[in-house]
Amino acid sequence: MDVLFAAMGDLFVPMRLVLMLCGVVFGLVIGVIPGLGGLFGLTILIPLTYTLDPVAAFALLLGMASVTTTSDTIPAVLIGVPGTVGAAATVMDGHAMAKQGKSARALGAAYSASLVGGLFGALLLAMALPVLRPLVLLLNFGDLFAITAFGLTMVAMLSGRAPLKGMVAALAGALIAFAGLDPYEGVERWTLGQIYLWDGVPTPIVFLAIYAVPELAGLLQRGRIQVADAVEDAGGKRQGIGDTLRNLPLVLRSGGIGALLGAVPGVGVTVIEWIAYGDAARRPGKGPVFGEGNVRGVIAPESANNAKEGGSLIPTLAFGVPGSASMALLLGAFMLHGLVPGPDLLRDEAPFVVSLVLTIALANLVGAGLCLALTRPLSRLALVPAPVLVPVALAFVGLGVFQTGRDPRDFITLLVFSALGLAMKRYGWSRPAFTLGLVLAPNLERFFFLSWQISGWSWLAQPLVILLLGLSALLLGRQVYRFSRETPGVDVAETGRGDAALGLLLALLAAGVLGMCLTLPIEAAIFPALVAGLMLAAMLVMAPRLWRACRVRLPGEAAGVGSDLRFLIGGAGGLALLIMALGHLAGPACFILLSALWLRRPGPFGAVLAAAFATLVSWAVFDLLARQSWPEPWIGSLFQGLMPG
Amino acid sequence: MPMASRFVVSAFCLMLPALSVSAEDVTIRVGYGPGGSYDSMARVIADHLGDHLPGSPNVVVENLPGAGSLKLAKLVMESTETDGSQIATISSALALAPVFDPDNRAYDPRQAHYLISMTSAASYCITPKASGIDTLDAFLTGEFKVGATGKASTTYVFPAAIKKALDTNYQIVTGFGSATEIDLAMERGDIQARCGIGMSNLFNGDMLERYNVITELSREPKHEIDGVPFLLDRISDPETHEAMKLVLSSSSIHHPFVAPPATSEEALDDLLAGFAALATDEDFLADAKKRGLYLSMTDGPTVEAKIAEYLASDPAVQDLARELVQ
Numbered sequence: 001m002d003v004l005f006a007a008m009g010d011l012f013v014p015m016r017l018v019l020m021l022c023g024v025v026f027g028l029v030i031g032v033i034p035g036l037g038g039l040f041g042l043t044i045l046i047p048l049t050y051t052l053d054p055v056a057a058f059a060l061l062l063g064m065a066s067v068t069t070t071s072d073t074i075p076a077v078l079i080g081v082p083g084t085v086g087a088a089a090t091v092m093d094g095h096a097m098a099k100q101g102k103s104a105r106a107l108g109a110a111y112s113a114s115l116v117g118g119l120f121g122a123l124l125l126a127m128a129l130p131v132l133r134p135l136v137l138l139l140n141f142g143d144l145f146a147i148t149a150f151g152l153t154m155v156a157m158l159s160g161r162a163p164l165k166g167m168v169a170a171l172a173g174a175l176i177a178f179a180g181l182d183p184y185e186g187v188e189r190w191t192l193g194q195i196y197l198w199d200g201v202p203t204p205i206v207f208l209a210i211y212a213v214p215e216l217a218g219l220l221q222r223g224r225i226q227v228a229d230a231v232e233d234a235g236g237k238r239q240g241i242g243d244t245l246r247n248l249p250l251v252l253r254s255g256g257i258g259a260l261l262g263a264v265p266g267v268g269v270t271v272i273e274w275i276a277y278g279d280a281a282r283r284p285g286k287g288p289v290f291g292e293g294n295v296r297g298v299i300a301p302e303s304a305n306n307a308k309e310g311g312s313l314i315p316t317l318a319f320g321v322p323g324s325a326s327m328a329l330l331l332g333a334f335m336l337h338g339l340v341p342g343p344d345l346l347r348d349e350a351p352f353v354v355s356l357v358l359t360i361a362l363a364n365l366v367g368a369g370l371c372l373a374l375t376r377p378l379s380r381l382a383l384v385p386a387p388v389l390v391p392v393a394l395a396f397v398g399l400g401v402f403q404t405g406r407d408p409r410d411f412i413t414l415l416v417f418s419a420l421g422l423a424m425k426r427y428g429w430s431r432p433a434f435t436l437g438l439v440l441a442p443n444l445e446r447f448f449f450l451s452w453q454i455s456g457w458s459w460l461a462q463p464l465v466i467l468l469l470g471l472s473a474l475l476l477g478r479q480v481y482r483f484s485r486e487t488p489g490v491d492v493a494e495t496g497r498g499d500a501a502l503g504l505l506l507a508l509l510a511a512g513v514l515g516m517c518l519t520l521p522i523e524a525a526i527f528p529a530l531v532a533g534l535m536l537a538a539m540l541v542m543a544p545r546l547w548r549a550c551r552v553r554l555p556g557e558a559a560g561v562g563s564d565l566r567f568l569i570g571g572a573g574g575l576a577l578l579i580m581a582l583g584h585l586a587g588p589a590c591f592i593l594l595s596a597l598w599l600r601r602p603g604p605f606g607a608v609l610a611a612a613f614a615t616l617v618s619w620a621v622f623d624l625l626a627r628q629s630w631p632e633p634w635i636g637s638l639f640q641g642l643m644p645g
Numbered sequence: 646m647p648m649a650s651r652f653v654v655s656a657f658c659l660m661l662p663a664l665s666v667s668a669e670d671v672t673i674r675v676g677y678g679p680g681g682s683y684d685s686m687a688r689v690i691a692d693h694l695g696d697h698l699p700g701s702p703n704v705v706v707e708n709l710p711g712a713g714s715l716k717l718a719k720l721v722m723e724s725t726e727t728d729g730s731q732i733a734t735i736s737s738a739l740a741l742a743p744v745f746d747p748d749n750r751a752y753d754p755r756q757a758h759y760l761i762s763m764t765s766a767a768s769y770c771i772t773p774k775a776s777g778i779d780t781l782d783a784f785l786t787g788e789f790k791v792g793a794t795g796k797a798s799t800t801y802v803f804p805a806a807i808k809k810a811l812d813t814n815y816q817i818v819t820g821f822g823s824a825t826e827i828d829l830a831m832e833r834g835d836i837q838a839r840c841g842i843g844m845s846n847l848f849n850g851d852m853l854e855r856y857n858v859i860t861e862l863s864r865e866p867k868h869e870i871d872g873v874p875f876l877l878d879r880i881s882d883p884e885t886h887e888a889m890k891l892v893l894s895s896s897s898i899h900h901p902f903v904a905p906p907a908t909s910e911e912a913l914d915d916l917l918a919g920f921a922a923l924a925t926d927e928d929f930l931a932d933a934k935k936r937g938l939y940l941s942m943t944d945g946p947t948v949e950a951k952i953a954e955y956l957a958s959d960p961a962v963q964d965l966a967r968e969l970v971q
Binding site for chain 2: 039042043046047050136137140141181183184185186195196198199265266315319320321322325326327328329331332335336338340341342344405406446449450453454455627628629
């Protein structure tokens with residue numbers, strides 16, 4: 001108790017609280033911008049802590065890091081674009097709720113669940129302090145393989161009425177993720193001779209392409225976020241908070257999943273949020289089915305991903321072993337302030353360690369409180385006309401993509417996967433399943449080879465491995481049984497020839513990969529070949545239905561595809577060209593102005609205001625806070641070329 | 646004014662900030678992600694280098710990770726910047742790319758301008774105290790597992806070369822996501838050794854209390870840690886000895902900073918002078934020490950001379966060195 005009071009005395013000093021508040025506000029801002037996250041925030045803030053004392057420094061840093069997963073809910077719910085990778089599961093039901101006019105309820109539930117989850121994570125961290133080391137040492141790579149495989153079974157939950165399509169989408173995501181140098185042999189797998197692809201396709205860009213561009217295209221066609229006949233929910237925020245309180249056992253269970261798995265280095269936020277989502281989906285309660293606006297589908301992942309932040313500090317504090325790049329930066333910050341993480345820190349600096357726990361708890365409280373206060377104005381965004389909202393949102397997506405590597409090929413990646421995302425959305429191939437395969441398959445392969453090299457096949461007899469793989473098989477079996485009994489399947493009349501074309505394209509991808517595997521060493525080929533084989537088998541089962549579909553001409557299909565293409569080429573492609581030609585400040589601004597001319601909305605004043613807003617935010621983030629050397633705009637090169645000498 | 650004209654005028658107004666690219670900044674690009682030793686080194690340098698460059702520019706750090714820093718190295722080669730405003734820190738192993746990866750056309754160390762190497766300290770192999778492997782003899786004869794990340798990293802290259810040169814019995818486990826993941830696996834007892842660890846990490850926290858330092862890996866004996874045997878003393882065959890020296894050469898030019906080949910002579914002189922002044926800057930040295938960074942700097946011309954020497958070694962020795970790291 002003395003330690004707790006000492007920690008409170010250290011933290012509750014006005015200047016340190018102000019710094020924590022600054023961190024929280026900054027964390028909330030970068031959580032909203034797609035493509036940015038806690039890692040970006042830490043690189044900016046750490047240099048500002050050089051002259052601060054350790055408690056103040058970590059109040060600022062953890063204040064920021066604790067809340068990026070709170071505000072990333074805003075784009076996830078409102079426009080269906082996960083602000084960070086950790087908000088992908090929230091999109092499923094949160095965005096569906098926003099379309100139904102329940103954005104305030106979804107946001108209210110998400111923030112309150114984030115708050116309770118974050119506090120629970122901090123509490124678990126505090127309770128785990130004495131037993132940190134054995135806890136982290138408990139799990140080896142075999143267990144990590146089983147946890148990841150268990151997370152992958154969530155594909156079954158994400159496939160809606162088309163389980164085979166969901167499976168093929170996940171396998172396609174896996175095949176694309178296998179691009180790059182393989183983890184065992186180090187040989188190149190379908191890199192097209194590009195060093196750009198040695199580390200695989202850039203996942204954050206693929207996420208934005210698969211979710212953002214199709215959702216924004218759909219939003220532009222719909223006219224606004226909230227569908228026209230949906231009734232606006234008065235008092236939705238209060239209702240959302242009530243949902244969280246009514247589902248407290250779910251919130252705590254999801255928080256527990258987040259905190260415990262967050263403590264294990266190697267288990268990423270994607271696995272954590274989907275396991276929490278899948279756990280909630282098993283007991284959907286009253287209300288719509290999962291994926292169509294069930295509030296429990298918002299509460300579970302939001303509680304889990306905020307609780308994870310507390311858990312992920314455990315290996316860093318206990319061993320000085322960071323579980324992620326963010327934690328590696330924090331470890332550097334510890335060193336900078338003369339603190340050496342490890343058992344000695346827990347013993348000798350107990351009040352400081354407890355002050356970290358308090359900071360996480362308080363930051364969650366303040367972050368969720370601020371977001372809740374802003375829920376009403378934010379939820380009104382659902383009523384803003386799409387021609388006003390979409391160009392600004394797309395401009396930030398473009399900036400988020402380009403800042404990843406400041407490489408023109410980032411835009412090519414965006415366009416290729418946006419085209420795939422648009423087609424998947426139009427023809428009902430699960431995009432969450434695709435991204436789940438994309439993120440989890442490389443880990444599955446890596447954990448398998450590490451386990452096999454370390455202990456042969458004996459790891460398969462570990463209790464947790466048996467339990468989790470058994471559970472995965474049971475869950476999959478039950479889901480297959482349910483689908484075969486209850487789900488009517490998708491009628492070919494709903495899909496049409498475009499669906500068949502996409503199916504053929506994916507089959508060709510699988511066949512191509514299988515062919516390329518023949519030239520690879522066995523260790524590098526085994527996983528991709530297995531995945532491609534499974535994919536082809538699933539496609540064979542689907543072949544008769546796709547064959548029927550290719551003879552169906554859907555009314556309005558050509559117009560819909562044309563509209564998608566216009567958005568892809570004119571919108572995403574045009575934005576890419578403008579950013580390349582005019583730079584990261586003028587490019588998005590010009591895009592917004594030209595969009596206003598093209599769409600005839602908003603008026604000149606509104607358009608200039610929106611363009612100035614985008615320029616200001618871009619300048620503040622990428623020039624003022626985190627100065628980056630962007631490639632010289634083409635227009636700059638042109639002027640240089642015209643200048644004499 | 647018609648609406649379209651108003652839009653055009655607005656667009657040009659908004660374009661102005663983009664055209665005013667600041668010439669006063671120097672950017673240090675890091676070929677790895679945030680949080681690692683390359684990133685830490687760049688950030689401490691960024692905090693002090695500006696004081697030693699003409700005009701005291703603002704020095705900023707940005708991360709461009711990819712392909713073990715080869716992605717950035719390729720950008721360095723292609724850069725047209727002549728004013729010294731862009732420098733980079735890339736893998737020291739790339740300096741030996743013509744020997745170990747002759748097909749690699751992305752980076753030519755003879756074209757780039759080396760400005761400094763931040764450390765020439767030896768690398769080491771370590772084992773956890775609980776492993777029972779506490780001598781070099783036990784390391785060279787025992788059957789256990791050594792952890793490694795990718796096959797191009799020193800965590801693989803060094804133990805692979807030792808295994809071939811001295812016919813050891815250990816097994817190398819590849820595919821770890823990072824060196825810290827290897828450390829955690831050692832804590833768990835899944836593996837029993839890691840090679841290629843540098844002084845900064847070794848003197849980090851209580852590492853020396855928890856781990857045995859088995860052997861020193863460098864071209865010449867450094868004896869930075871008392872009682873740690875020098876690996877090359879165990880290799881009696883002269884050709885293998887020379888080949889192994891070549892394999893270990895990258896640690897003598899570790900954490901290098903380079904400028905693009907296009908950099909003008911004047912800008913290059915400024916950068917070299919700036920780094921030379923930095924090397925004796927008391928504030929910088931104290932700051933680096935505070936952040937747990939172990940420095941033993943080598944100036945740019947000396948780094949380039951070393952690289953030229955390594956690349957000019959006997960072709961037979963180069964062939965054998967390549968064979969050792971396969």
